[in-house]
Amino acid sequence: MKTITHLFLAGITLLGIALNVNANNIQVANCGLINQNTSAGANNPANHTFIRFDLSWENSWRVSSAPANWDAAWVFVKYRVQPSEVWQHAYLSTSGHVSGSGTAASVQVGLVNEGAPHNSVSNPAVGAFVYRANSGSGSFGATNIQLKWDYVLQGINDDDVIDIQVYAVEMVYVTEGDFYLGDEGGGIGMLSEGGTASSPFQVTSEGAISISNSTGSLWGVNGTYANTNTTSNSSGYWYSTGGTGTLSAAFPKGHKGFYCMKYETSQQQYVDYLNALNSSQQSARAYTGGANRSGISLSGGTYITSAPFVANNHMSWADGICFADWTGLRPMTEFEFEKASRGASNPFPDEYAWGNTTIVQSQGITNPGADDETASNTAANTTYGPHASVPGPIRVGSHAGTGTSRVDAGASYYGMMELSGNLWERCVTMGRPEGRAFTGLHGNGEITALGSADVTNWPGDNAVGSGNRGGAWNTTATLLRVSDRSQARYTYTGRSGSHGFRAVRTVPSTPAN
Incomplete structure (x- = not known):
């Protein structure tokens, strides 16, 4: 962790604290709050400010050939209203961000529920991905990135004194598309297509998947308890698929694109x-x-x-x-x-x-x-x-x-x-009802x-x-x-x-x- 820097911003009483987070050479620096806009009137929900920072990390890439993906930083912000010591999460605007100077970058915010419309209260934007806008590799470095923050919507007044901390986590984009579960090897409880000895099961969409020992369904192989429907947690059942049933469309299956740390x-x-x-x-x-x-x-x-x-x-x-x-x-x-x-x-x-x-x-x-x-x-x-x-x-x-x-x-x-x-x-896991109920909310x-x-x-x-x-x-x-x-x-x-x-x-x- 680097030294915390205090930035006093001219003309407004907002205070920014820059927290540099080092996670394998990712760096956040020169953090602050700038360009506060109160033109809509005192404490109006349309009022906003910008969270400014510099961002860099090593060994970045974006490639157009296979695997046709890129790495990214997931950036999120915590704030506290002085004199409180309680840190809260800043919810961002869905547009109006500034990608800064240096490496050409894209900025894309993420919602709690990516399957529903943005709502500043029930489905807010909780952070933003920053990544290369063009193909390239090497060190990523951008200065003066600005995330738009509609702070009044979180109950903050125009003249409150605010501390902020900006965090960044290195992520990798996993592209949308078909893939296989299982590999015809000896993995215990390995996933397979039903009705076969051990043929890999192809995932072709995020749609519901039938779990049964029949062609076109998902099943498990290589083990006595591979498909046992049980609530037991003894070692004999650690690899079960959970038995016949249906894995709903809401369960994230990996076909849709996602980012992974x-x-x-x-x-x-x-x-x-x-x-x-x-x-x-x-x-x-x-x-x-x-x-x-x-x-x-x-x-x-x-x-x-x-x-x-x-x-x-x-x-x-x-x-x-x-x-x-x-x-x-x-x-x-x-x-x-x-x-x-x-x-x-x-x-x-x-x-x-x-x-x-x-x-x-x-x-x-x-x-x-x-x-x-x-x-x-x-x-x-x-x-x-x-x-x-x-x-x-x-x-x-x-x-x-x-x-x-x-x-x-x-x-x-x-x-x-x-x-x-x-x-x-x-x-x-797909092997327990509590796992099958997972819908991928963030x-x-x-x-x-x-x-x-x-x-x-x-x-x-x-x-x-x-x-x-x-x-x-x-x-x-x-x-x-x-x-x-x-x-x-x-x-x-x-x-x-x-x-x-x-x-x-x-x-x-x-x-x-």
Whole structure:
């Protein structure tokens, strides 16, 4: 985290605080409030101001050839009205934003419900994607980006004194289109088309999917309990599809475009989040036990970490969904996990997220805790185990370097890192009714006073309806396979050194500025 800068704005009494958030070299700087417009009259709902900041990150891209996607920053804003110490979420206008100077950029806001019209109260714009407007690669850098904020609609007066914090999370766009579930390999509980031995099931739309052992339906293979309809949480049922039924059109299946966090949540991202919560929320959501390379501690009333670039572990399901709600994102489904990993490619039997079965285990750590921490054996493309030389997760993106291939970097089809290995990916499962009820609503940026997510039809703090995909630093290699569902519906409420969190967001329905 960088130093907080105080900006006093001439002519108005609004105060801006710039919080630079470092998540694998993404930077927010020179934040402030500018160009307040009160021409409509005192405290008129039409009054607005602009949240100004500079934004940069490394290794950005936009390509027109396969996979025809780009990376982006999800930018959101917290504010407080002095003298209050309570941080609240700023809701943005759907238009009128300024993309700034430098790298040509597009700005596109995201709604809580992308399937409904914008409403400043019931369906607000909770943040904005900023991404390259044109094809290119290298460092992204834009100055004087401005997000329009209709602050009066949130009960703020023209002469209130406001503190703001601007956050940015690196994301990757997953394109709309057909893809396959399953890969004809040996993944436990692997998804397949019904009526066949193990043929991959093709997802061709976001429409409802029949779950049964018949042609054209979705089914599970490779395991005695692959399709058991049960509420049991014993290990024999962790990979079940949940039995026959229908997966509704509302359940996000990965066919529609979505954005996925480029990396697992880092420890620096998590302490930045903790430091914006009240004490009750912090008490519910903080882990300071220090095990398995967790460096988070409380010092003088502020959360800090000795390992800011390392993936954040010891995250319960409740921790993860609360973080997603607070950021305006949402949990991903197990379908979206396979789409993010495999993309539009034909399935490769027993493949990992990088598209084949080549796997080189991390044997140790070089420069532990630093921003260039990496595996001591440079050929490593993932972290799995179990072995004591890596007693926890390593730095997010650590296997990627200049000129590394997708396989060498351990990258997915679209460019996300560590979807296989490092930490389990927490997903909404199709294997429980509570998971099937998920409709893909996003967080509104606000959590309960006691530190819980409160979004309709999300699997709750009890984790029923969630599961794990992709394996971790202390699991066997087979669990890292894209199609393996060994723990796809495992209800785990606690914190463990092998659990982190990665959130997603449905592609916005609003036009880009």
